[in-house]
Amino acid sequence: MKSRAAGGATRRQAMAEHVLRQGSASMTELAETFGVSVMTVHRDLDLLESQGMVRKYRGGASAQASSIFESNIAYRKTAQTAEKEAIARHVVGLIEPGSSVMLDDSTTALAVARHLDEAAPLTVVTNFLEAIKLLAPMPGIRLMALGGEYYPTHDSFLGVACVDAVEAMNTDTVVVSTSAISDRHAFHQEQEIVLVKRAMVAAGTRCILAVDHTKLDRVALHRVAPLDAFDVIVVDSNAPPEAVQRLRDRHHRVDIAQVGEA
Known part of the structure; x- marks a missing residue:
């Protein structure tokens, strides 16, 4: 048996x-x-x-992923890896040593976490278990973990307890990613994720939206925030120029991370 x-x-x-x-x-x-x-x-x-x-x-x-469901963390970790690496290096270049940073549970934010020692010393706050494991031994990183209910599909902590913990903080920079963005809003499929991301956006003095080109000109079930809530939108160089221009026409700051550059 x-x-x-x-x-x-x-x-x-x-x-x-x-x-x-x-x-x-x-x-x-x-x-x-x-x-x-x-x-x-x-x-x-x-x-x-x-x-x-x-x-x-x-x-x-x-x-x-679909407009209703997000893909499993194992699948997302294998998707657009070169683009996420380029975005991560650009985002880390925007972070000041000695500051505080909050990361969401996106695989793009995980790519950012891998390079945060380059901007150390930093205080880093996150609800993403894999990021916590990655950052814990990293020199120069003061790590603060956000609790809540553990969701294995996302490998992160979510729910009311997590939202409450986020709302009790204010960090210099927040880095989030979403499943889809139009020229006006950022979207995500699942409400538990949305509630935490919204709280994170409100908890940052400066908010960076980091999205690869596959997320552009798309929508999902829930609105996370208007794009005006973000100070910088970072996309990769594979993004269609017309999509980038539409974002810039709305007075958004859009930075282009060059894929393939070390």
Whole structure:
């Protein structure tokens, strides 16, 4: 019995990795790939969905975001990595040593966290567990962790307790990312995330919105904030020039991070 359970766990892990790697997969494809029945795939996907690994839909499963659901953290960490790296280096260049910085639970902010030692000494505040683990041993970083209810899909702490903790602070700089922006608003799919991001935007003396080019000219279910709430919008150099110009025409400061530059 134990070996069968272990085999099922191994199969589900491989199935999750398959969906994460491809972005989505049909029930039939998964059944053929793993040599099991469609009914077994249904049961496996139910469990993977309950763990926040994939999103099940009629006929298959997806790791990709939609206007209603955000993608799993494991999938987001593999997407637009070069663009996020460029954005992160640019954002760190905007941060003054000796200041305080608040980071949200986006993978773009995680890329920023990897380079914060370059601007040390800093006080860094975040609700993102992976960022906390990354920053904890970093020299010159005074780390403050925001608590709340842990959400494995996002690997972060959210909820009322987190919002309350954010609202009790004011940092020199806040760095957030969102799933979509139009030429007027920043959006996100999930209300628990939205409430924390809104609180963070209000808790910063200066707010930086860091978004890669795939987030432009899109909307999602919930408005996070008007773009006027951000002092700087940082996008990567793969952003369509016409989309950047529309943002600038609205009197937004838009910085371009050059992809591929060290």
